[in-house]
Amino acid sequence: MKILVGIKRVIDYNVRVQVNRDGTGVVKDGVKMSINPFDEIAVEEALRMKERGEAEEVVVVSIGPDAAQQQLRTALAMGADRAVLYQAEEEIQPLAAARALLKIVQAEEPGLVLLGKQAIDDDANQVGQMLAALWDRPQATFVSKLERTGDTLKATREVDAGLENIEVDLPAVVTVDLRLNEPRFVKMPDIMKAKRKPLDIKPFAELGVEMPPQLEVGAHEPPPKRQGGTKVESVAALVKALKDKGVL
Amino acid sequence: MSRVLLIADHDGKTLNTGIARTVACARQLGNVHVAVFHAPDADAACAAAAKLDGVSRVLSVSHEANGTPLAAVLAPQIARLAAAHEGGYDYVLAPSTTFGKDVLPRVAALLGVPQVSDLMEVIDARTFKRPIYAGNVITTVKVPEGIPVLATVRIASFQAVGEAGEAPIVAAQAEAELPGHSRYLGLAESGGSDRPDLQSAPRVVAGGRGVGSKENFEIVFKLADKIGAAVGASRAAVDAGYVPNDMQVGQTGKIIAPDLYIAVGISGAIQHMTGIKDAGCIVAINKDGDAPIFEAADFGLVGDLFTLLPELEKALDA
Ligand SMILES: Cc1cc2nc3c(=O)[nH]c(=O)nc-3n(C[C@H](O)[C@H](O)[C@H](O)COP(=O)(O)OP(=O)(O)OC[C@H]3O[C@@H](n4cnc5c(N)ncnc54)[C@H](O)[C@@H]3O)c2cc1C
Numbered sequence: 001m002k003i004l005v006g007i008k009r010v011i012d013y014n015v016r017v018q019v020n021r022d023g024t025g026v027v028k029d030g031v032k033m034s035i036n037p038f039d040e041i042a043v044e045e046a047l048r049m050k051e052r053g054e055a056e057e058v059v060v061v062s063i064g065p066d067a068a069q070q071q072l073r074t075a076l077a078m079g080a081d082r083a084v085l086y087q088a089e090e091e092i093q094p095l096a097a098a099r100a101l102l103k104i105v106q107a108e109e110p111g112l113v114l115l116g117k118q119a120i121d122d123d124a125n126q127v128g129q130m131l132a133a134l135w136d137r138p139q140a141t142f143v144s145k146l147e148r149t150g151d152t153l154k155a156t157r158e159v160d161a162g163l164e165n166i167e168v169d170l171p172a173v174v175t176v177d178l179r180l181n182e183p184r185f186v187k188m189p190d191i192m193k194a195k196r197k198p199l200d201i202k203p204f205a206e207l208g209v210e211m212p213p214q215l216e217v218g219a220h221e222p223p224p225k226r227q228g229g230t231k232v233e234s235v236a237a238l239v240k241a242l243k244d245k246g247v248l
Numbered sequence: 249m250s251r252v253l254l255i256a257d258h259d260g261k262t263l264n265t266g267i268a269r270t271v272a273c274a275r276q277l278g279n280v281h282v283a284v285f286h287a288p289d290a291d292a293a294c295a296a297a298a299k300l301d302g303v304s305r306v307l308s309v310s311h312e313a314n315g316t317p318l319a320a321v322l323a324p325q326i327a328r329l330a331a332a333h334e335g336g337y338d339y340v341l342a343p344s345t346t347f348g349k350d351v352l353p354r355v356a357a358l359l360g361v362p363q364v365s366d367l368m369e370v371i372d373a374r375t376f377k378r379p380i381y382a383g384n385v386i387t388t389v390k391v392p393e394g395i396p397v398l399a400t401v402r403i404a405s406f407q408a409v410g411e412a413g414e415a416p417i418v419a420a421q422a423e424a425e426l427p428g429h430s431r432y433l434g435l436a437e438s439g440g441s442d443r444p445d446l447q448s449a450p451r452v453v454a455g456g457r458g459v460g461s462k463e464n465f466e467i468v469f470k471l472a473d474k475i476g477a478a479v480g481a482s483r484a485a486v487d488a489g490y491v492p493n494d495m496q497v498g499q500t501g502k503i504i505a506p507d508l509y510i511a512v513g514i515s516g517a518i519q520h521m522t523g524i525k526d527a528g529c530i531v532a533i534n535k536d537g538d539a540p541i542f543e544a545a546d547f548g549l550v551g552d553l554f555t556l557l558p559e560l561e562k563a564l565d566a
Contacts, residue, residue, distance in 0.1 A: 001393040016518065026385055094353070095362050123380050123499075124365045127354035129319065138320050138430040141350050144493070156436060159346040160447070160502065161259065162494045165433035166318070172429075178500055179487065213395050215362045218388035223379070223525060228544040231537075235559040238531065242546050247451075247508040247529045248475065248564075 001111030002057045003046040007039040009068040010121040021219045034070045038116025040174045044183040047079045054148045057081050075195035077186045088204035095212045098130035103207045117175040128175035138168035144179040252276030253337040257347040258293035266343035268408035272403045275302035276370045283307040287315030294417045301409040307420035316432035323354035324424035344400040356398045364399035382499045383522040404505035404526045412456035444478040452506045454480035458513020462490045482514045498523035516541025
């Protein structure tokens with residue numbers, strides 16, 4: 001089986017994101033960029049499945065700016081076999097991304113598509129579900145445990161009520177949650193080796209995606225600031241403050 | 249008047265508490281119908297939905313396949329209902345619960361329209377605010393004319409409507425070809441306590457890595473029980489196995505808005521703070537006076553939680 005893993009280049013999760021001066025977006029200059037953390041977990045899971053003999057090939061694909069080559073190289077250094085970048089400098093919204101992934105899926109014919117459950121930039125949490133719908137295949141979202149038996153997958157999902165188990169037939173789309181695994185540390189020799197692995201770069205237009213209606217994205221603003229920061233000296237003072245406020 | 253279809257999240261018996269909050273958003277947009285997909289003979293959720301103020305009709309969609317919440321099974325039926333029922337709906341909404349987040353994008357893709365995730369404010373009929381970057385940025389998005397608006401609603405941003413309504417419950421058909429490739433096996437683990445529900449409780453006490461162990465978490469439960477609060481946790485506490493996953497608060501956990509949130513041994517990482525931005529009052533108890541949570545806390549108490557919590561309990565007795 002071939003596993004296709006989608007990855008997105010995003011601002012690193014440790015960065016405190018700031019709205020830019022004119023409110024048209026966020027500050028990206030000189031800011032550390034990384035693989036979306038959920039996608040990194042998806043890559044790790046694909047590699048583990050390959051190591052267990054449950055897959056033969058791991059292909060990572062990104063739709064994004066030229067600079068996303070960096071994140072694809074990281075995935076190759078982790079152990080992915082090859083990478084493809086569909087170059088798009090403008091923002092690709094979730095439904096367009098799902099349509100693009102469908103074209104890639106039709107060309108690559110993977111047995112499993114692994115994606116992060118959400119990208120930590122737009123926090124949309126849509127692409128996996130949308131791809132599964134367009135592909136007319138099962139979806140297992142927010143997955144924290146995955147087991148393959150023959151042509152089926154048993155997935156444990158993190159849901160509001162706890163953990164839920166479902167079983168889906170392959171091929172399927174799985175979106176992963178943080179608890180699924182701990183991504184491996186990339187070692188120097190692996191980075192050198194990754195330089196020789198194939199990384200194809202193609203224009204997004206080559207996919208021939210019919211562009212769906214897009215959301216018009218307007219102003220960006222920081223959230224209202226909380227008036228916090230008051231410290232109280234004792235438990236008694238805290239209880240009094242909470243009673244005065246009417247919350248106790 | 250615009251027509252709004254709200255997809256109910258329920259467990260076969262009770263309606264998710266987020267639905268009353270989603271109705272509050274929906275009624276700003278038009279005439280609200282709530283669709284309840286359920287198994288035959290399991291439609292208690294319909295009655296609960298009919299009571300919500302502002303709901304004008306409950307569509308009861310009974311089918312053998314609807315006894316379990318599988319997105320692949322429900323999405324084609326929802327898409328069908330949204331597009332065809334009485335000429336189609338202008339809005340299709342679901343709460344931003346794991347159910348809504350699982351199913352609605354699948355519906356959006358079937359309808360070929362974009363989805364607004366985590367809608368937090370209605371500006372006008374097509375313009376909305378939503379959080380991005382873990383709530384560090386709020387952005388305004390506009391849905392183009394001529395297509396239905398699909399959105400998951402950030403429930404912490406809306407106040408629940410009352411329960412004095414008497415909407416009629418009518419049977420609705422949503423025939424679609426249903427796939428056999430996905431099977432529901434059941435809930436494996438749940439907090440399942442008789443404590444208040446984390447997402448609707450007015451008071452929440454949450455513990456973090458600082459609590460130190462599963463056994464130590466008892467101290468958090470005790471304080472919560474004392475003030476009738478629900479119990480939450482940070483991701484670190486959940487990952488360390490102190491408490492089950494459904495208690496997690498934050499970007500990847502639950503987004504909540506209680507009147508009072510007491511964070512115990514929690515540092516205040518951005519991903520955690522996202523979950524409590526709309527809390528009425530935040531209290532932080534942490535031994536590190538420089539912990540970032542103090543910047544956002546209305547009241548901070550610096551010290552060891554193992555001394556301060558028992559003291560606090562005692563002070564509440566007085
Ligand atoms: C993509 C992504 C998503 C994430 N989503 C979430 C999420 O949804 N929710 C979430 O919570 N986290 C999330 N995280 C993790 C988050 O970044 C932090 O790691 C986590 O919130 C830290 O939890 P904590 O505050 O309990 O632990 P720590 O940061 O380790 O803090 C423990 C605190 O306890 C205090 N302490 C220790 N002992 C005592 C004592 N005896 N008395 C008083 N205080 C004490 C310490 O001073 C410290 O401040 C996410 C991370 C990523 C990368």
